[in-house]
Amino acid sequence: MIAEALFFSAVLFTIGVVGVLTRRNAIIIFMCVELMLNAVNLSFIALSRLHGSANGQVFVLFVMTIAAAEAAVGLAIIISIFRHHKSVDLRNINLLKG
């Protein structure tokens, strides 16, 4: 049971990473990041059950809270970027460079 859960978590995480690395659309990258967070949440739940400890579940609650806040802020930023650039393609957004 634990093996399947961790495997599924790893697959989800990898999909998230590949999405972040390859896509250009900010919204999609944002969703991939959420995917990675949830993959980690899944491992937490699985390992919490394996060890019979509630710590993992507590962590998941925290992660979800932070993710919600982050989603709100992140989406707000993306919207304001879109208003400015009329696009959410990250290739166009490179003002912060050395």
Add this chain to the structure above:
Amino acid sequence: MLQDLAAVDTHPLAATAARYVGLLPLLPLAGFLVNGALSLIPAYKPGPSDPSAAGHGDEHAATSAHAAEHGEQDGAHGDDHHEVARHKYAGITSVVGPLVLALSFGLAVAIWLAMAGADEMKTPYVQTFFDWMVTGDLKISWAFQLDQLSMIMVLVITGVGTLIHIFSIGYMRDDPGYPRFFAYLNLFVAFMLVLVLGANYPVMFVGWEGVGLCSYLLIGFWFSEKANADAGKKAFIVNRIGDFGFLIAMFLLFANLGTLDFTSVAAAAPSLGYNSALVTTICLFFFLGCAGKSAQLPLYVWLPDAMAGPTPVSALIHAATMVTAGVYLIARSGFLFAMSPTACITVAVVGTLTALFAATIGLKQWDIKKVLAYSTISQLGYMFMGVGTGAYAAGMFHLVTHAFFKALLFLGSGSVIFAMHRAYHHTGSHEDAQDMRNMGGLRKYMPVTFVLMWIATLAIAGVPPFSGFFSKDGILGAVFARAQHGALAEATWLGMPGSTVLYVLYALGLLTAFLTAIYMTRMMLYTFHGPNRTGVAEQAHLREAPWSMTGPLVVLGVLSAFGGWLNLPTAIPIGPIAVLEKWLEPVVGAATASISGVGGEEVMSTEYVLIGVAVLIALLGIAFAVIRLKPAAVVPARDAVPSRGFEHVLEEKYYVDEIYDDAIVKPIVAGSRNILWTGIDRGIIDSLFVNGSAVLVRGFGWVGSQLQSGETGAYAWAIAIGALAVLGAFTFR
């Protein structure tokens, strides 16, 4: 500390005035503090009530004596017609400055009386105040040593010093820097007393450096004139070379004997080995120090330039006391020099050559103070001739008499310059007040100075019965005696038999005596005899200096005339014989005996011949000068034609300054500029290290900034690869 006190308690001087030996330098030091504090107050406050404040700033407050010293630079008198600005606390300085010296002198006399009263004082009275440096094997105490040798020096320093301080009141009173002058002068005396009272080499070295500092400060007293500041620097730098020798000698002594106290070194000295290379090296390094401080070849060049200082300074520091420190050092280290005939002969040879060399230059100088400066170098050479041949008593005797007559000559010249300058000041003339070509016939105007300076001149020329005759004769007689028998005659020096060398030195010494008589007579003739060349308008203002200045001259005149009675030779029994020699016997007797050998008594007839020759030489020199030189034919400085041939070489001082400049100063400056500055400082330090590190940091910054591309994708890749790398490192380690 307790043991030291216990040891001291048994000394015959323990319960006498010698207890207060520490006060000797403290009194002038207190004077320095008072005058130094006064000197921090400006000369005068410009205010509405001060009429001189309207147009004149401080820098225009040139005084009579001030500009008098600037004879060499044309136009240096440019601003001496302004109001004289006397320091508002000059009165306090006039009391404090000389008073501390007089008190010091009084204490010195009290100690001397106690010492003379204590019969047979064989060991020095050492008073330890505190431990100064205690590290490992090195233990140096701040201790003073009173013995017959340091007593003589203390009496000369405080005695002559007091007279010169009194003279300075008249000479310097109108200078705005009057308290500063006395502060330096008092500090000098304090350090000079530390020098001669120190019971070990390091304490002596403190005094040695201290007097060097004061000499520098006083030479550059009128530092707003660049030439004066340069002269001060020159004296300081040339003395550094000598001080290096002193330090090396001290290090060698400590490395080999483990002690630096005079008494301990004297006790341990035989372990260095008679005439060993080591003891010769130590002695020669000490002599290098002496050559710097006492202006001997090849380091004498600073002394003539030191005449840029006020004339009382020339008298006190650059004639009577500081420059004799080298002679004192050798007499003090007699136990070392007695073990190295090579070093002794070297000292005597250098002394003799210096005496001759400086005397020839003195023949053609026109600046009255320059004549006296070269004469001082020459007389110091005589002293080294004496101490070099182990005649420590004779060398010290000449030191004492020289302090009398040279102080008199310098103060006399000071009073001449004072009068000359005052005359030029009144008429607004810009002539050189120190040039003898502008003097002449001053005997009419300054009879007291005239007579006293003739006494000093006869003394320095070696005419009996004046003091210089006895002391110079003592030295020449000692050189002659050493050439005949004793350790030096048997030694070889640079492959030559010592005896031959010493006979040559004796001959050169006589030749120098001849030249001395000539240049001193020349100075007197051009200054006081013949027609006056100062100028018609100026003659009305030429007159004798005030009594505060001539008074000390009179005292010095008496001492110059009768100082010879301090140490009469056996051949001339007109009083107690060889007082000074017997007085110094406990200190230097052993060293002298070791050099002169046993049975060193002169045959009386030989001695009469020697004395006769010396007197004849002196009289011949004076006669030669009187016959050859025509004061009437001298033209004032502004009309003078340049001399030619060898005379010009002499007038230009053998071009030694120019040679040093080209051979040493310019290569050092060029090397500093081209290698050290352009090459190392600008090339390596500035370019490579300073700018190089900046370039390097900027390069790294550029690389870092290039990584910040602004591409979110690139950052994501960097994070992913980084995370993988960390994971991999943990997994596969």
